[in-house]
Amino acid sequence: xxxxxxxxxxxxxxxxxxxxxxxxxxxxxxxxxxxxxxxxxxxxxxxxxxxxxxxxxxxxxxxxxxxxxxxxxxxxxxxxxxxxxxxxxxxxxxxxxxxxxxxxxxxxxxxxxxxxxxxxxxxxxxxxxxxxxxxxxxxxxxxxxxxxxxxxxxxxxxxxxxxxxxxxxxxxxxxxxxxxxxxxxxxxxxxxxxxxxxxxxxxxxxxxxxxxxxxxxxxxxxxxxxxxxxxxxxxxxxxxxxxxxxxxxxxxxxxxxxxxxxxxxxxxxxxxxxxxxxxxxxxxxxxxxxxxxxxxxxxxxxxxxxxxxxxxxxxxxxxxxxxxxx
Ligand SMILES: [Zn+2]
Numbered sequence: 001x002x003x004x005x006x007x008x009x010x011x012x013x014x015x016x017x018x019x020x021x022x023x024x025x026x027x028x029x030x031x032x033x034x035x036x037x038x039x040x041x042x043x044x045x046x047x048x049x050x051x052x053x054x055x056x057x058x059x060x061x062x063x064x065x066x067x068x069x070x071x072x073x074x075x076x077x078x079x080x081x082x083x084x085x086x087x088x089x090x091x092x093x094x095x096x097x098x099x100x101x102x103x104x105x106x107x108x109x110x111x112x113x114x115x116x117x118x119x120x121x122x123x124x125x126x127x128x129x130x131x132x133x134x135x136x137x138x139x140x141x142x143x144x145x146x147x148x149x150x151x152x153x154x155x156x157x158x159x160x161x162x163x164x165x166x167x168x169x170x171x172x173x174x175x176x177x178x179x180x181x182x183x184x185x186x187x188x189x190x191x192x193x194x195x196x197x198x199x200x201x202x203x204x205x206x207x208x209x210x211x212x213x214x215x216x217x218x219x220x221x222x223x224x225x226x227x228x229x230x231x232x233x234x235x236x237x238x239x240x241x242x243x244x245x246x247x248x249x250x251x252x253x254x255x256x257x258x259x260x261x262x263x264x265x266x267x268x269x270x271x272x273x274x275x276x277x278x279x280x281x282x283x284x285x286x287x288x289x290x291x292x293x294x295x296x297x298x299x300x301x302x303x304x305x306x307x308x309x310x311x312x313x314x315x316x317x318x319x320x321x322x323x324x325x326x
Contacts, residue, residue, distance in 0.1 A: 261314055
């Protein structure tokens with residue numbers, strides 16, 4: 001593994017906090033946060049993050065491989081890049097999180113949580129990203145890499161935050177080049193890291209779900225090669241490197257309704273072993289809390305991230321409706 005990832009996983013602060021790489025200068029900013037700035041003038045900024053959930057190791061390994069390639073000079077960096085390992089303490093312990101799910105706390109939602117690892121981390125990451133975007137080039141992307149806990153009918157997919165404007169074709173095409181088979185479009189703001197960068201900094205942001213979570217060293221990295229290759233192309237050549245696809249391949253969905261755990265009496269009628277994108281038919285009962293019942297409203301809706309074990313007030317699942325490719 002490259003030094004930055006190694007140092008972060010060991011919980012160490014590097015002795016040297018800035019230096020020169022091939023064609024760029026680097027600066028260690030915080031635990032798990034490093035900035036790479038090319039010597040040549042560039043027009044684009046990228047936040048590249050992984051490990052927001054500490055048990056999702058494959059993206060951290062991909063990131064490490066990409067950083068290795070940068071430091072070996074195999075990629076001529078054409079973006080100002082902020083690399084973020086989201087939750088170092090959770091990564092060190094191999095847990096999804098220490099106290100609370102970090103990826104529900106962004107956009108200032110951390111203020112409503114008890115003090116703890118994730119609350120402090122959400123605040124710190126918001127500041128780090130704000131500081132980066134305040135003095136980096138104005139074309140902004142954010143790619144946040146994850147792996148899912150459960151199986152999925154689309155093993156690799158992207159979840160895109162709510163956005164008023166249309167999504168540029170080059171961005172969606174790059175996501176497809178990275179191997180994503182489905183794209184899910186949120187319709188309302190949320191507390192994820194990508195929602196934060198999209199809403200506050202108008203970044204083109206995507207939460208990339210790249211496959212199933214395994215412990216460090218047990219990931220079949222071949223399964224992730226499309227994502228790594230696409231990242232290396234992107235960092236070295238920019239979005240222009242994306243070959244123009246005549247036929248978009250990804251299936252597209254929008255969030256049709258959210259299932260929220262309303263209280264202790266809340267029952268989720270979706271079994272624990274249900275895989276992502278499982279279809280449900282109009283009228284099927286999805287969740288209930290006393291008289292309050294949530295049913296499938298469209299002809300067919302597809303479930304994403306069902307989880308009955310969330311705290312009251314948090315998301316117990318999303319329901320999706322298929323839409324044409326934008
Ligand atoms: Zn995750």
